[in-house]
Amino acid sequence: MSVExxxxxxxxxxxxxxxxxxxxxxxxxxxxxxxxxxxKQDKVKHILVRHEQAALHAADGYARSSHNVxxxxxxxxxxxxxAVTGIATAYMDSIPLVIISGQVPTAAIGQDxxxxxxxxxxxxxxxxxxxxxxxxxxxxxxxKKAFVIASTGRPGPVLVDIPKDVTQQxxxxxYPSSVSxxxxxxxxxxxxxxxxxxxQLILSAKRPMVYSGGGVIxxxxxxxxxxxxxxxxxxxxxxxxxxxxxPATDKRFVGMLGMHGTYxxxxxxxxxxxxxxxxxxxxxxVIGNPKHFYSEERKIIHIDIxxxxxxxxxxxxxxxxxxxxxxxxxxxxLIKASKEKIDEHALKEWWRQIDSWRERDCLRYDRxxxxxxxxxxxxxxxxxxxxxxxxxxxxxxxxxxxxQFYRFNKPRRWINSGGLGTMGFGLPSAMxxxxxxxxxxVACITGEASIQMCIQELSTCxxxxxxxxxxxxxxxxxxxxxxxxxxxxxNRYSESxxxxxxxxxxxxxxxxxxxxxxxxPEDIEGALEEAFKLKERLVFMDFITDQTENVFPMxxxxxxxxxxxxx
Amino acid sequence: MRHIISLLMxxxxxxxxxxxxxxxxRGYNIESLxxxxxxxxxxxxxTLVTVGSDEVIEQITKQLNKLIEVVKIVDLSEGDHIExxxxxxxxxxxxxxREEIKRLADIFRGSIIDVTDKSxxxxxxxxxxxxxxxxxxMQRNMILETIRxxxxxxxxxxxxxxx
Numbered sequence: 001m002s003v004e005x006x007x008x009x010x011x012x013x014x015x016x017x018x019x020x021x022x023x024x025x026x027x028x029x030x031x032x033x034x035x036x037x038x039x040k041q042d043k044v045k046h047i048l049v050r051h052e053q054a055a056l057h058a059a060d061g062y063a064r065s066s067h068n069v070x071x072x073x074x075x076x077x078x079x080x081x082x083a084v085t086g087i088a089t090a091y092m093d094s095i096p097l098v099i100i101s102g103q104v105p106t107a108a109i110g111q112d113x114x115x116x117x118x119x120x121x122x123x124x125x126x127x128x129x130x131x132x133x134x135x136x137x138x139x140x141x142x143x144k145k146a147f148v149i150a151s152t153g154r155p156g157p158v159l160v161d162i163p164k165d166v167t168q169q170x171x172x173x174x175y176p177s178s179v180s181x182x183x184x185x186x187x188x189x190x191x192x193x194x195x196x197x198x199x200q201l202i203l204s205a206k207r208p209m210v211y212s213g214g215g216v217i218x219x220x221x222x223x224x225x226x227x228x229x230x231x232x233x234x235x236x237x238x239x240x241x242x243x244x245x246x247p248a249t250d251k252r253f254v255g256m257l258g259m260h261g262t263y264x265x266x267x268x269x270x271x272x273x274x275x276x277x278x279x280x281x282x283x284x285x286v287i288g289n290p291k292h293f294y295s296e297e298r299k300i301i302h303i304d305i306x307x308x309x310x311x312x313x314x315x316x317x318x319x320x321x322x323x324x325x326x327x328x329x330x331x332x333x334l335i336k337a338s339k340e341k342i343d344e345h346a347l348k349e350w351w352r353q354i355d356s357w358r359e360r361d362c363l364r365y366d367r368x369x370x371x372x373x374x375x376x377x378x379x380x381x382x383x384x385x386x387x388x389x390x391x392x393x394x395x396x397x398x399x400x401x402x403x404q405f406y407r408f409n410k411p412r413r414w415i416n417s418g419g420l421g422t423m424g425f426g427l428p429s430a431m432x433x434x435x436x437x438x439x440x441x442v443a444c445i446t447g448e449a450s451i452q453m454c455i456q457e458l459s460t461c462x463x464x465x466x467x468x469x470x471x472x473x474x475x476x477x478x479x480x481x482x483x484x485x486x487x488x489x490x491n492r493y494s495e496s497x498x499x500x501x502x503x504x505x506x507x508x509x510x511x512x513x514x515x516x517x518x519x520x521p522e523d524i525e526g527a528l529e530e531a532f533k534l535k536e537r538l539v540f541m542d543f544i545t546d547q548t549e550n551v552f553p554m555x556x557x558x559x560x561x562x563x564x565x566x567x
Numbered sequence: 568m569r570h571i572i573s574l575l576m577x578x579x580x581x582x583x584x585x586x587x588x589x590x591x592x593r594g595y596n597i598e599s600l601x602x603x604x605x606x607x608x609x610x611x612x613x614t615l616v617t618v619g620s621d622e623v624i625e626q627i628t629k630q631l632n633k634l635i636e637v638v639k640i641v642d643l644s645e646g647d648h649i650e651x652x653x654x655x656x657x658x659x660x661x662x663x664x665r666e667e668i669k670r671l672a673d674i675f676r677g678s679i680i681d682v683t684d685k686s687x688x689x690x691x692x693x694x695x696x697x698x699x700x701x702x703x704x705m706q707r708n709m710i711l712e713t714i715r716x717x718x719x720x721x722x723x724x725x726x727x728x729x730x
Contacts, residue, residue: 120581125592129635132581149635182730183577308629311622449627 002174007136007167008033011100014143016043017175019435020071021170022062022435028075028114030102033167047435047464050456052079054428056099057454061429063095064415065390066436068078069151070095075102076164077115080122085120085181087157088126092419093241095220096155098146099127105165106134109562119161124286128156135202136169140423144179153186154306155218181270190303190322190330193330198276198318199334205274206346207353208234211257213286214418215279222246222324222411225278228332232342235354237265239280241418244408247386254354255363258286259555260400263362264354267551267560269351270295277302279324282314283419284557290314292560316399362553362566363404372521374398374473374545378405381443381471384528389441390433394450397479400551402445424453426472431457434466441532448474448542458511461538469531470540472504475547483550487565506546508540519544569587569598570624571616571643571650571720575728577636578604578611585634586613590697595619599652599695599717610638610730614719616695630672638730647723653690654698655680655709664709674702686711 005013011034015023024047027035037135038046041196045126049055052074059070070090074083080101104113107186120132131142138164146158202208222245228251229236236246237257248254255262257269269287270274275298280286287293290313303307303324310319316442320327365375378401381389391406392415393399399416408414415433417425430444451472461468481496505515514537518527524543531539553566576582583602590597595617602613617627624642629639644652656695665687672689677696681688690700690729695718702713722728 121584124585124588125580181635183637306633307632308626312626315622 002172004170004244004288005173006033007139007162008037008171008175010136010139010171011143011162011167012037012041012044014175014384015071016041016138018069018147019071020044023073024049024058024062024432026052026055026071026075026079028079030104030164031073031167032174033164034073034100034102046073047431047460049428049460051454052082053086053424054431054454054457054460056083056090056097056429057422057425058432058484059493060086060090060095060098061392061415062436063097063432064429065412065433067412068436069147070097070432071100072097073100075115076104076119077117079235080097080117080119082125082457084122085424087123087159087206088419089417089422089425090157091126091128093214094155095157096150096158096443097157098143098150098322099159100159101159101161102167103132103161103163106163107165109163114300117533119159123159127159130159130161132161133166134163136166136171137172137502139166140173140175141179144176146182148179148430149184168332184235186305187321188305188323189327189470190320190327194318195327196334197329198320199331199338200340201274201299201318202232202276202331202363203303203338203340203342206343207271207273207350208232208347209268209272209274210234210236210276210278211239211269211280212236212242212245212278213239213280213299215324216242216245216409219279219324220411221279221328224325224332228328228335231332231335233347234276235351237261237269239286239418240403240416243279243403243414244411247409248407249409249457254358255494256403257561259288259433260404260551260553261555263360263553263564263566265562266555268354270561272298273299275300277316279304281309281312284313284432287314288555288560289558291375292563315517360566364567369521369546372518372524372543372545374401374475374543374549376474376521377471377524377543377545378402378445380528381445382406384525384532385441388441389413390430390437392416392426392433392442392444394446394453396425396447396450396481397475397483397549397551398447398450398473406445423450426450427454427457427468430468431460431464431466434468435464443469443471445471445473447479448472448476448501448504449478455507458508458538458540462512465536466538467534467536468538469552470538472540473545474501474504474542475545475549476501477547486550487554487556504540504542508538513538515540515542517542517544568624569616569618569644571614572628573641573643573717573728574613574615574631575605575636575639575730576611576613577638577697578609579636582611582636582719583613586615586631586637589630589634590668593626593630595623599715600648601717601719607730612728614717616718639728641726641728643720643722644672645728648720650694650718650720651692652695652698652718653692653716654701655688655690655714656702656705657686657688658705659685659709659711661685671701671704677688677701689726
């Protein structure tokens with residue numbers, strides 16, 4: 001006779017079976033039975049956040065920095081609605097998460113019960129898939145499906161909504177080792193004919209360019225990408241989501257591209273004759289206006305796991321649907337075996353052109369300024385951490401400076417909300433990254449506006465002794481909003497000034513952390529060194545920076561990549 | 568261009584909202600939509616009529632394919648297919664109009680399925696354009712109400728949409 005378990009026990013057992021180490025959550029009425037079961041075991045450690053949005057971002061940071069599925073647990077009603085921002089953030093960046101949400105008892109569904117919302121309905125547009133479990137006998141297989149769907153194909157968040165009575169009902173626990181779904185069969189192998197065509201086109205290139213995105217990180221394809229680029233000696237750019245996919249200190253790396261990409265990356269994108277797009281999706285912040293991007297001379301190879309990403313904004317010549325790592329490895333094999341060789345002369349000319357673009361030194365800034373330049377803080381952070389930190393960020397100018405000036409040589413080190421652009425992401429995602437990498441250095445580069453959107457998590461950091469280093473680039477403005485207002489709204493700084501700021505040093509101290517205020521450029525390095533020596537402590541570093549600094553280069557909205565505003 | 572997209576999907580609550588939600592979220596048009604279980608009660612078949620450029624239709628089919636509950640999908644209008652739609656029209660039928668309406672219904676191979684002393688209800692099956700044509704021949708003020716199922720269709724011959 002098999003023993004019957006309650007739905008709550010089954011839920012926790014499923015998480016154990018999946019090898020889940022941490023679950024980020026916040027209790028409430030509908031999930032009390034699940035919390036009761038969590039209490040009785042110690043395999044799955046629960047991290048109590050202070051707001052459900054943070055639970056999702058923390059699970060997200062955990063997933064991004066570790067290649068595991070992140071797991072969050074929230075209660076019904078407001079628990080879920082608070083979580084929606086975090087779910088949508090993960091969805092936009094294709095991060096594998098499983099979210100368990102409590103629901104009112106099945107009999108109360110539709111009765112406008114206390115803390116009832118239509119969770120499946122509210123989250124439908126921002127999940128890869130979601131389930132409402134009405135029968136306890138289907139609970140284990142549903143949770144299994146959730147993990148499978150979240151982590152395969154193009155990854156994404158999957159939500160499992162469990163009514164309270166289902167967590168009380170009993171069923172035999174049998175966790176399936178695999179599930180097959182007739183309607184879900186993600187491909188991984190690319191079409192071999194298409195890959196052959198791609199290899200031929202690559203070898204015929206005179207002005208080639210490799211453009212890679214978050215797909216390379218998600219599919220752990222950095223090594224394959226690096227090998228291919230080295231083999232061909234082609235220039236390579238990464239999107240904001242793809243940073244670390246190719247080593248930033250390698251000479252073939254031309255920097256990030258896009259709205260705040262480097263001059264050389266954007267020009268090379270615009271004027272190349274063969275573009276190899278790998279796990280990237282030509283989004284509006286990357287290529288600007290597709291009409292301006294279009295070029296008759298340019299042929300495009302697009303490798304992506306998601307067919308709907310191909311030819312969505314930009315028509316491509318050779319689409320290859322498949323796992324980017326598998327396709328890249330196939331390409332490497334074909335190119336190595338091919339008798340045809342690259343036109344070295346043309347490639348040399350192309351590199352000469354790119355180097356002349358590089359000479360514009362588009363990321364230069366005033367290094368002699370008497371006030372702290374935010375770029376310098378990021379550069380010093382890079383130096384002090386030897387480029388080896390896990391860096392999370394919020395959204396805005398500081399995010400762009402982090403992306404431009406911290407040179408990521410490894411994947412999964414750069415953690416930011418690229419798609420949704422969620423302020424408040426930095427601190428909680430850093431918590432997740434720290435838990436996933438207990439020996440790693442985790443820095444959160446943020447601004448005084450963003451950090452206040454999830455500042456309550458300083459309390460969570462205290463509870464679990466998470467020794468994060470918070471780099472607050474404090475310019476007393478919502479910097480990116482101010483920049484747009486300066487450029488496009490006649491310097492009318494409508495509601496973008498951050499007035500009545502807290503004393504961040506005291507605030508950090510009141511949460512039991514170390515606070516520092518740094519006001520002079522000459523103090524940056526020493527302060528960072530001192531902070532990183534405090535290995536056991538969270539240090540909140542409040543850098544008072546130049547209020548008027550702008551992010552350059554900039555491709556204004558609706559323009560093309562060669563129409564950058566330069567410093 | 569008008570496309571008839573046929574989907575085989577899991578017969579589960581919520582599957583329909585996923586399709587409808589996808590269309591509204593991405594700004595695609597739905598001209599008509601119908602859905603019912605198939606001979607296999609775990610599967611539903613939906614027929615969706617939409618209008619869009621080739622690029623938009625390509626995105627629609629790709630996005631529909633991404634939905635976890637969608638098993639298979641085919642754009643019927645890409646090849647030979649048959650299309651039928653059912654319409655019920657209730658018309659005012661008084662005096663000498665009664666004979667005229669009956670004749671018209673016969674011409675369109677419709678049948679009168681409900682009769683009162685003031686009205687006829689006509690059942691008509693055909694392609695959507697045939698139903699449009701029938702409505703155009705009727706005087707507007709004679710039509711009391713209309714209900715249409717939206718187009719359903721199958722591929723011709725060996726063109727089969729199966730799991």
